C-alpha cells in the first residue's frame with residue numbers, strides 16, 4: 217500500500233513540476249469535465265447516494281449534484297481573474313518599486329472526505345484544488361462505499377489522471393496517505409480524526425484545512441412567523457440526510473413559555489412532511505450504517521433521555537431508519553446534550569429569557585453554524601455580534617452554505633480554514649509577495665558604515 221501511494225504521489229509531483237496544472241486552459245478543461253461528469257452521470261451519482269444513505273433523489277440533486285455544478289460554474293467564471301497577480305501600492309520605504317501579490321499553486325494536495333455528503337464534500341475541495349493549479353489525491357470516505365467506488369471509476373474517465381487521482385480506503389489507506397509529504401491537506405470529518413490529520417501534517421509542516429463539526433444551536437424566539445420557521449428548521453434537520461449533516465440543527469433553545477407552541481408546530485409539520493409512520497417515508501434518508509444506528513439508539517435508550525421524548529422515537533434496525541424525534545429539557549449532562557448528535561434527534565433546551573441563549577452557546581465549543589429565528593432586529597444584532605460560530609444564519613438553517621460569496625468553515629473546535637467560491641481557490645493557493653525594484657533611488661543611510669552624519673537623518 218505504502219509503495220502504491222508513494223508512486224501515485226511521485227507521479228503527481230512530477231506532473232506538477234512539469235507545469236502541467238499551471239495553464240488556465242488546463243484548469244478550466246478539468247472543471248468543465250467535472251461539470252460534464254455531474255450532468256452525464258447524474259443517475260449513477262443518485263444511485264450511489266441511494267445505496268449509501270437511501271438519500272432521496274431530490275435531496276441528492278439539490279444538496280449535492282446541483283451545488284457541485286454551481287461550484288464549477290462559479291469557478292470557471294472567476295478563474296482567469298483570480299489567477300491574475302494583484303497590484304498593490306508601493307511603500308515609501310521601498311521607493312521606487314512595484315509590488316504585487318502573485319497567486320501560486322501549493323503543489324500536491326490531499327483531500328480526505330466524509331461520508332454524509334459523499335459526492336459534494338469530495339468534489340468541491342477538488343474543484344478548488346484544481347482551480348488553484350494543484351495536483352490532487354482524493355480519498356473519499358469508505359463509509360459511503362458506493363460513492364467512493366463511483367469516484368474511483370468516473371474521475372479517471374473525465375479528468376487528467378496524471379494530475380488528479382482517487383485513492384479509496386479506510387484507516388490503513390488514509391494512514392499510508394498521511395505518511396506522505398503533501399503541500400496541503402484538506403480534511404472533512406470528525407474532530408477526533410482531525411487531530412490525527414493535523415499531527416501527521418505537523419511532521420512535514422504541511423498546512424491543513426479542517427472542516428469539522430459540533431453542536432449547531434438554533435435559537436427560536438417567540439417573535440417569529442412560527443409556521444415558516446418550523447418548516448425551514450425541519451427541512452434543515454431531517455431533510456438534510458436525517459440530521460446527518462455538519463450544519464444540521466443539533467438542538468433548539470427557546471423560552472419555557474414558548475416551548476409548548478413550538479413543539480405543537482413541529483409535530484404538525486413533521487406529520488405533514490413524513491406522514492404518520494415516518495419509518496416508511498421515502499423522503500427520509502436512512503442512518504448510514506449499523507454502527508451509527510447503534511450509536512444513535514444508545515443516545516435515546518438512556519432513561520434520562522427516553523422520558524423526555526415528546527415526538528417520534530421509533531426505530532427500525534433492519535432498515536437503519538430512525539423517526540424524527542423531538543425531546544424537551546433533556547438533562548444537560550447526558551451524551552445527547554454533550555456530543556454532536558449527527559442524526560434525527562432534536563432536543564429543545566428551555567430558558568427563562570431568550571437572551572440567555574447567547575450565554576448558553578458561548579459557554580460551549582464554538583459551533584460550525586449558529587441559527588436564530590426572530591423578527592426582533594435588536595436580538596438579531598446581538599446574536600450576530602456576540603455569538604462566535606463558523607457561520608451564521610438568521611431566519612433559516614443551512615442555506616448559508618449555498619452562497620459562494622460566503623466562506624464556509626469552522627472556528628475553534630469546529631475547524632480551521634474555509635472554502636466555497638473564491639475561498640476554495642484561496643484555500644489551495646499561496647499568495648506570494650513580489651516586490652520589483654530598479655537600480656535607482658539609492659538611500660545612502662541604508663549602507664554601513666553608519667556614520668554620525670548618516671544617523672542624523
Ligand code: NAD
Pocket residue numbers: 328329330331332333337355356357358359385386387390391404405406407409410412426427428429430461462463556558584626631
Ligand atoms: P470521520 O472522521 O470518521 O471520517 C472522515 C475521513 O477520515 C474518512 O475519509 C475516513 O476514511 C478517514 N478516517 C477515519 N478514521 C481515520 C483514522 N483513524 N486515521 C485516518 N483517517 C481516518 O468522520 P465522518 O464520520 O466521516 O464525518 C462525521 C463528522 O464530520 C461530523 O463531526 C461532522 O460534523 C463532520 N463533518 C463536517 C463537515 C464540514 O464541512 N465541516 C462536513 C461533513 C461532516
